[in-house]
Amino acid sequence: MYITYSIKTAFKSLIDEKWINLLCVLTVASSLIIIILMGLFLFNIERLADKLHERYGMVVFLDERLTENEIRSLLSTLQSREEVSSVRYISKESAMKELKEHLKEMSYIFDGLDVNPLTPAVELNIKKKYINAKNIKDLSNDLQKINGIDEIYSAEKIAESINYFYRSLTNLGLIIMITLTSGVIFVIYSTVKILFYRRKEEIEIIKLLGATKSFIRMPFLIEGSIIGFTGGLISIIVSFLFYFAITYRLGSVFPFVETLIFPTEAIFVFLIIGALLGIIGAFIAVGRLRF
Amino acid sequence: MYITYSIKTAFKSLIDEKWINLLCVLTVASSLIIIILMGLFLFNIERLADKLHERYGMVVFLDERLTENEIRSLLSTLQSREEVSSVRYISKESAMKELKEHLKEMSYIFDGLDVNPLTPAVELNIKKKYINAKNIKDLSNDLQKINGIDEIYSAEKIAESINYFYRSLTNLGLIIMITLTSGVIFVIYSTVKILFYRRKEEIEIIKLLGATKSFIRMPFLIEGSIIGFTGGLISIIVSFLFYFAITYRLGSVFPFVETLIFPTEAIFVFLIIGALLGIIGAFIAVGRLRF
Amino acid sequence: MIYFENVSKFYDYHTVLKSVSFTIEKGEMLFITGPSGAGKSTLLKLIYKGADFDEGEIVVGNYKLSQIRTSEIPNYRKNIGIVFQDFKLLKNLSVYNNVALALRIRGLSEREIKARVSEVLKRVNLRHLAESNPMALSGGEQQRIVIARAVVAEPQIILADEPTGNLDPNTSIDIINLLKDINLNGSTIIIATHSPELFKDTGKRVLKIDASKIVREMKG
Amino acid sequence: MIYFENVSKFYDYHTVLKSVSFTIEKGEMLFITGPSGAGKSTLLKLIYKGADFDEGEIVVGNYKLSQIRTSEIPNYRKNIGIVFQDFKLLKNLSVYNNVALALRIRGLSEREIKARVSEVLKRVNLRHLAESNPMALSGGEQQRIVIARAVVAEPQIILADEPTGNLDPNTSIDIINLLKDINLNGSTIIIATHSPELFKDTGKRVLKIDASKIVREMKG
Ligand SMILES: Nc1ncnc2c1ncn2[C@@H]1O[C@H](COP(=O)(O)OP(=O)(O)OP(=O)(O)O)[C@@H](O)[C@H]1O
Ligand SMILES: Nc1ncnc2c1ncn2[C@@H]1O[C@H](COP(=O)(O)OP(=O)(O)OP(=O)(O)O)[C@@H](O)[C@H]1O
Ligand SMILES: [Mg+2]
């Protein structure tokens, strides 16, 4: 069998044409890096979006004069609503504390204050599937009618925007990833095509000597898969270093960064994807052989 | 003269090797696009940073009991400090108004309030060159001693952070731009090297026929400059479209985006830079010719 | 073994072969001669399917060349060894590997390849140059590599196009003797040449082509 | 015009030329002969600086070849027209452009190039193939392109390595006559060949090389 010959020829070509192969591997790697980081970004955005949704809440301000019992029954009423996943009561005092924390250095403005001008409130966490402008509006209208509720802070626009922003990001990311994937195939295709043209004279000769199609094709397929695999390997390494650097350097500044996740399955997936794209590109490049 | 021959040969090679040339042009273009967008970003960050600095101020809170005259003399004392570019007096009432604007939807918390708990203040704009932690600290210490000044809100940390953030961004941007520029040269170098290797047999022949170095080199230099120029052209067009899309689509959401500037000089600069990088890459690629 | 029936071959502007008919027996050794541009190489090309003919029919063994399927061509060519006029050596393989290629294509084991290639390189007096790059060798040495590659697989048919164009008279005689030996083992051999010395006194059949026709058939 | 003084040339393992000395007069026409691998092509290579010699000295006109500077080589080579044994035609240029290249390198105007190339293609009987790709032509036609390219610039020296290896006897005579004509116009011509027919009856000087030495000098 000629498989040893094919492998030898593939490696010889890889070395003889090291510049173009290197160029190709680097281009493939950088495209894959962008694909991986983009994937990582979307994967984590999805997780963050979930968290944000979990945290999204309405705030219901209560009449100051409600008794403890009245508050308790109000809370259970609120809790019983289908849309509500949890409720949290915020007293006048804890509201002031939260406000001061929010204002940070400017909290001195309340220093001279003797009375607490704030009202007690209830924070409602809304179930993810109900978070959209219409539902929030409906809920808010319903709650308005309940006795003891003074005012409602619902911010349906913010919910809408987060949803919209998240959807646009996902779509944009997917488009870029698909474009880049075809880019990777194209790059390997062109490279193998160049290598093919470069060995065209040689191939014409071995055709005349009686070589079969697979004898001619095999070295190119091997070469394409090696290029793709190497590109995948480099991209995985670089992306991981990048991920590591980001979580390490930025983690202390933005705590949410530390929660970013790099799924280990991706490592194997991208090695195989690299090699596969390589073989596909090479196969298209060699094309139909005529005798 | 053989210049027509050189040009013809260059164009022939561009067409014969369209795949690799296209690949190279696209790689050069995408690198240049990143360089341009990075440059645009830094250019505008610089402008924004200047604006931020202009706006950076210290706030000096005054004794509530100062008379109008005393306030006026205090203002001129403050204005006379070398570090101060301008001063602005904020009365109790306008302070409350600003605070409410800042809190937006949460401003209702002051609704029930009869007294204005805030103090009158003066906002000091600091000259750009004095904005650093040490100067701000000194100034703040000096002001503390002035009669009628109750408290000082200086936020030297914020000034420091902005400066630091800006400097890191600039450095990072410059590093990426330099890396990519050498990347562009490398890509053109490898491409011309490949074309050179491909025509190696031919070149060996014409050397034997008596061709001079410049006769051999010229087509490659022309080809390199065309590749670089085309890369530059594409990158300028794409970057401009990108810039246009961003300002157009995001301008309505984030007003600051509308103030981004795309300097028209960049267009010519990048065409010339593209061609120059192309010639440099080609020159290195052809290298020393031996006879 | 090989039949040409009214075969014609045209290139864009001119006729290279016009209604050529002849027969070559299995095991025959035959010369084709004629002036430069007469169509000798073209005739050989038609046999190995390096070019298609426009009229008539060529039959080689069990193959009708006008009807042969593309997928069969590699196998068909494995029956044929070719000495190309322009050598067609692979520039980036050593002499040894250039010759071995003919056997690798035929799927032989490396051990068998080694034995056969060494043997044939000895026959053409090139064993000391086995590891050289063919491009570094003299014209005559290159020509002998091509001959070695054509005969190493002991094909049924050998087509030799100007196999001694770059060889001095003595080496030419060696090569013709080599081809005669192989012919004795049963291979059919067709040699295209412009030099009458090659076939004179061989007693073999000689076809002379000129003006796109076979103008004469003689004994060498 | 050309002096070899004890010139030796070694390749890695063996000696190709050993202490070779001879003189060629300006305007002379000289043959070099010898068996395959004798060193004929190597000798010509040394003259056009296609290879460096290891001992001795070669003087060509005003140039001492051991001392010639790299930057002078292109100009030196412009005095020489070469018929390469392996043709060295550019595959992606037409016949016309292959021949024209020799003049483009010398900086002639396109008008003059056209006149001269047409003229020389007529001489070698290739005018009808001017726009063909050389790879599509017969071996003999290719060889005549190389000859045309070598002579078109009317250089002072013409080195012809096996210029008739692919030509039939009649065409060979035409080519030798062409070279004789050019020789009469004053060019020095050196022809390497393994075939005695080429120089017999020419009355020119013949150097026979073998075993890395000039073993005989005779008249053709
Ligand atoms: N691919 C082609 N396209 C156009 N013309 C061709 C092609 N191949 C050969 N020819 C022409 O066909 C004619 C015959 O060519 P062929 O190579 O068969 O000649 P030949 O007899 O082998 O000559 P030589 O002795 O010079 O090798 C020539 O005039 C040649 O120019
Ligand atoms: N670049 C090289 N490297 C190694 N050996 C070489 C090189 N060039 C030539 N030789 C060897 O030098 C010897 C002489 O070669 P040369 O080409 O001069 O022979 P020649 O007389 O022209 O033979 P032919 O008639 O076959 O063309 C040969 O044995 C050849 O193998
Ligand atoms: Mg021929």
Ligand SMILES: [Mg+2]
């Ligand atoms: Mg030779």
